[in-house]
Amino acid sequence: MKIQIFDKTSNDPPNPLAIIYVIIFFIAFVLGLLSKLVYRDFIYLNKISDFGLADSLPSFFTVFGISFATLSFYQYKSAKISYSIFVMSAFSMIAYEFSQNFESGVFDVNDIIASIIGSIFAFGLYKMLTKIFIKST
Numbered sequence: 001m002k003i004q005i006f007d008k009t010s011n012d013p014p015n016p017l018a019i020i021y022v023i024i025f026f027i028a029f030v031l032g033l034l035s036k037l038v039y040r041d042f043i044y045l046n047k048i049s050d051f052g053l054a055d056s057l058p059s060f061f062t063v064f065g066i067s068f069a070t071l072s073f074y075q076y077k078s079a080k081i082s083y084s085i086f087v088m089s090a091f092s093m094i095a096y097e098f099s100q101n102f103e104s105g106v107f108d109v110n111d112i113i114a115s116i117i118g119s120i121f122a123f124g125l126y127k128m129l130t131k132i133f134i135k136s137t
Helices: 016-045 053-073 079-103 109-136
Strands: none
Touching: 016 053, 016 109, 053 079, 053 109, 079 109
16 A cells, blocks of 8 residues: 555645655655765865775765655655565666666775665664654554
8 A cells, every 4th residue: 555745635734754764765865965065075175084084974865865855755654564664765877886886986885885775774764763653643
């Protein structure tokens, strides 16, 4: 069963959990942009060693954002399907990383690790939010 955030066939208000997912998506989107456009330049300019975070944070936030953007449109009662959203988000970023190797010759294992960690963290946040939301209703 899927629930859309804005169902035009119903007079019901939007699902509050879906609105939270949209907010998380936008936060992840902004943090991803800031990590790529501001933080990375600052680290490189000042020659600061941040253990590779400047290069990997955009991948982390991209998977985070993709997962919650997908969840905001479709929410499923089945945990198996919800879990697959996070797995597919990570796999899509991993596939993108491999495609970069063929296009520009750039391949970074840390980006793959960051994508997997981002997916795990996003799934953990999803589980926490659903537990909180289910308890409050």
